[in-house]
Amino acid sequence: MENAFPRCRKCSEGxxxxxxxxxxxxxxIEYKAWVCxxxxxxxxxxxxxxxxxxxxxxxxxxxxSFRGGRQ
Numbered sequence: 001m002e003n004a005f006p007r008c009r010k011c012s013e014g015x016x017x018x019x020x021x022x023x024x025x026x027x028x029i030e031y032k033a034w035v036c037x038x039x040x041x042x043x044x045x046x047x048x049x050x051x052x053x054x055x056x057x058x059x060x061x062x063x064x065s066f067r068g069g070r071q
Contacts, residue, residue, distance in 0.1 A: 014038025014041055
C-alpha cells in the first residue's frame, strides 16, 4: 500500500505529515503545519498570520516519540 504523505525533500527518509490547528478566532485551519517524521530531521513548514515560516525550531520534544513514516 502506498503512503499518502509526501516524502521529505530535505532528508528523503521521513514523510511530511500535516498538523491542524485553530485560528485566533477559533476557526479550524487544516494543514497549518507540515513536519518531517524523521527525528533527526524534523524539517517543518508553518503558516502563521498569512506568513510561511520554514524550519522554525521545534521546542517541544513530543515529535521525537512519533512512530509514523514509511515501513
